[in-house]
Amino acid sequence: MFINGEFVDAISGDTFEVSNPATGETLGRVPDGDARDAEAAIAAAHDAFGEWSRTTAYARADILMTAWRLMGERASELAALMTAEQGKPLRASAAEVNYGADFIRWFAEEARRLTGEWIPSARANQRFLSVQAPVGVVAAVTPWNYPMSMLTRKMAPALAAGCTIVLKPAEATPLNAKAIFEVFHDAGVPSGVINMVTASNPAPIGEVFTSDPRVAKLTFTGSTAVGRVLAGAAGASLKRVSVELGGHAPFIVMPDADPVHAAKGAAALKYLNAGQACISPNRLYVPSNLVDAFTETMATRVGRITTGDGSVEGVGCGPLVNDAAVAKVEAQVDDAVAKGAEAVVGGTRLTEGDHANGHFFAPTVLSGVTNDMIIYREETFGPVAPIIAYDDPDEVIDMANDTNYGLAAYVYTLDLSTALKTVEALRFGIIGVNDVNPTSASVPFGGMKDSGLGREGAREGLSEYLETKTAGIAL
Numbered sequence: 001m002f003i004n005g006e007f008v009d010a011i012s013g014d015t016f017e018v019s020n021p022a023t024g025e026t027l028g029r030v031p032d033g034d035a036r037d038a039e040a041a042i043a044a045a046h047d048a049f050g051e052w053s054r055t056t057a058y059a060r061a062d063i064l065m066t067a068w069r070l071m072g073e074r075a076s077e078l079a080a081l082m083t084a085e086q087g088k089p090l091r092a093s094a095a096e097v098n099y100g101a102d103f104i105r106w107f108a109e110e111a112r113r114l115t116g117e118w119i120p121s122a123r124a125n126q127r128f129l130s131v132q133a134p135v136g137v138v139a140a141v142t143p144w145n146y147p148m149s150m151l152t153r154k155m156a157p158a159l160a161a162g163c164t165i166v167l168k169p170a171e172a173t174p175l176n177a178k179a180i181f182e183v184f185h186d187a188g189v190p191s192g193v194i195n196m197v198t199a200s201n202p203a204p205i206g207e208v209f210t211s212d213p214r215v216a217k218l219t220f221t222g223s224t225a226v227g228r229v230l231a232g233a234a235g236a237s238l239k240r241v242s243v244e245l246g247g248h249a250p251f252i253v254m255p256d257a258d259p260v261h262a263a264k265g266a267a268a269l270k271y272l273n274a275g276q277a278c279i280s281p282n283r284l285y286v287p288s289n290l291v292d293a294f295t296e297t298m299a300t301r302v303g304r305i306t307t308g309d310g311s312v313e314g315v316g317c318g319p320l321v322n323d324a325a326v327a328k329v330e331a332q333v334d335d336a337v338a339k340g341a342e343a344v345v346g347g348t349r350l351t352e353g354d355h356a357n358g359h360f361f362a363p364t365v366l367s368g369v370t371n372d373m374i375i376y377r378e379e380t381f382g383p384v385a386p387i388i389a390y391d392d393p394d395e396v397i398d399m400a401n402d403t404n405y406g407l408a409a410y411v412y413t414l415d416l417s418t419a420l421k422t423v424e425a426l427r428f429g430i431i432g433v434n435d436v437n438p439t440s441a442s443v444p445f446g447g448m449k450d451s452g453l454g455r456e457g458a459r460e461g462l463s464e465y466l467e468t469k470t471a472g473i474a475l
């Protein structure tokens, strides 16, 4: 844990084990914090807030720029640690380190652009001034699937705004979080400004984060179920809230699209991070007359993916986070097959040889998926692409929108007006048009409906950590 500028043990002295999801090997032990540690972290952040919020934006930007540079210098060791603790292939880890660092640079640049407004009044002897102020102590809870970039996406704008932070990383990836705290600490973030509590049981920490009056804002990334509970509790004590939650992304191939090109995109996107991404496509809608060409290309591409330990050269799909995740994916695939879907590739757990000690599920393509199957309704969070044949391009938009989630969506079409109409009609926060990577530090990221509240990245991501103050001035 990291409290008041030092790496410390839990007050209880307890620790918990962290292991490699591909091999089962123990990577280390970390402090097992409880409510008392969360309170100590909040006290440190609360004490540090006054001075940090008065530090000039130029000084805060300089510290963030140093952190960005350090993350670049440490990129290969950070990527190796990410692969060991989280499982994604080394190249994907390197890409995430780069993406995570980019949030730090982007918000370092934005820090110096925190300006206000001079507003005219109806009264001749009055002027209005509106300025932005940091919200205060920010409590952050982060997930294991993007164990570095989900931290920097919250910490960099909070620090740029002048807030102080207490953060609880996911219990599966505390060593990744520790490495990010080392980056910020070594960059010169003052004591107490950033604090981290690790815990094997997150609930008591969540209760303190959402009820302690010294916390001004809660930011959470994770499942919709947990986000709903935490946002509700934080709302009851009138804290500012932003939550990035689950998704159930549609991937729509329009009748005019090239099915082979679209299938190549889907095959490249779906198996990233073994499908454990909130923007991973979960429902692939393909016109009936293109479904064979699409499925064949997917099958060929996916059949070539090697699954295994992400540190091994040539591995394209790593393990899932734990056995419960494998069981969930298996149950969804079994249900679909029992109801008439066909596993064209994969369809089973991998348990033999090099896969024996890890949590592996074979990259899978399911054809013939219909709306009575669990996989059609529930987020999979695994390496399974369910293909759904459709006939009417007007209906497919309604089918895509027929979900409580609203995070990412994808559409493939060669027609500009179809593309624009589809972007307008989809009730999703992030839309890829012939594009499998519609994300960047410089654009807003977030969802509608049960996918969350608020946005991260971009100017909107900074405003989540700011309050607006208005001064009326009589002359």
Ligand code: NAD
Binding pocket: 141, 142, 143, 144, 145, 146, 168, 169, 170, 171, 202, 203, 204, 205, 206, 207, 221, 222, 223, 224, 226, 227, 230, 244, 245, 246, 247, 277, 278, 379, 381, 407, 447, 451, 452
């Ligand atoms: P999860 O909600 O169980 O865990 C996320 C975090 O919440 C972890 O740090 C965990 O320790 C913590 N947590 C769990 N219960 C808690 C409690 N009672 N109090 C306080 N903290 C608690 O989610 P998961 O299943 O591990 O992660 C995957 C989910 O995250 C998926 O649903 C995915 O879609 C979502 N996700 C969303 C985004 C996004 O930006 N929208 C990004 C990544 C992941």
